[in-house]
Amino acid sequence: MSDTITQQDKEFLNNYDSSIYEKPSITVDLLVFTIEDEELKIVMIKRKSSPYKGMLSLPGAFVGMEETLDEAASRGIKEKTGLVDIYFEQLYTWGEVKRDPRMRIISVSYMALVSIEDLYRAAGSSEISNHLYTVDKLLQSEEHIAFDHKEMIAYGRERIKNKVEYTQLAFEFLPDKFTLPQLQKINEILLGKELYKANFRKKVKDMVIETEEFISGGAHRPSKLYVRKINTDNIEN
The missing domain is CATH 3.90.79.10 (Nucleoside Triphosphate Pyrophosphohydrolase)
Structure with missing residues (x-):
């Protein structure tokens, strides 16, 4: 209850019948x-x-x-x-x-x-x-x-x-460390369309930090792991 409530308000509330409304x-x-x-x-x-x-x-x-x-x-x-x-x-x-x-x-x-x-x-x-x-x-x-x-x-x-077009929402679906192909795939799933690799990486370059760690790529060469860049703003930005 607000601290600014008056004595008159208190008297009114003491006698108020809230049952009059469904x-x-x-x-x-x-x-x-x-x-x-x-x-x-x-x-x-x-x-x-x-x-x-x-x-x-x-x-x-x-x-x-x-x-x-x-x-x-x-x-x-x-x-x-x-x-x-x-x-x-x-x-x-x-x-x-x-x-x-x-x-x-x-x-x-x-x-x-x-x-x-x-x-x-x-x-x-x-x-x-x-x-x-x-x-x-x-x-x-x-x-x-x-x-x-x-x-x-x-x-x-x-x-x-x-x-997903204007926020960092896609990161919420990823583990703490991820590859750029993983991040791109998440964005494609959320948007429902394929993205050009070069354009996508340019867009996210200021949102991620490169680590010194790699993940095995199986038949492909190992992929570098990244982490999300700490942002003082919230997910809306």
Whole structure:
């Protein structure tokens, strides 16, 4: 409560009847994206109860009375995947009156980005692999997805495609050390198109730092490893 509240306000609030208004419930729906087998994938669950029992849906959580939206999103991501301290951002607020057949529920969708290595480490590869679905296949499929979650996935997919052009978003899908071909491939997957090697390397040269380490290239010569350049700005820049 604000420190500037007056005595008159306190008296008003002591007598205020909050039951005169109906109260919608608030949820957060979580779009946890990763890249595996050169495909953009998302964490989905099969609902164990009605409504939409047996259908795919995004993981989510109801917002507690003493929680902020971000706190609820962090809690939901941790409960569903074991992940903590990862990048996530608020996407959009979904407020169609009939979007949930149970009651009036407003949902705030969040997008989280994580490397497959971190996801497997946090959640366990055998556990989480059954919950990973290819985003493009989900969007193209005729299979019904619970609630308005297919719209949320489409919205998140488009946000990623737009942001990768002007941010360092692609780095969120990589391990701490990576090769430039790996970084380029991640960008191509997110953009849905091939990139010219020379142009791409020119674009990212100020975003990476060369190490003295190499990774075996198998039949090819070893590739040099790089790390992301520490930036005091956030992912938006």
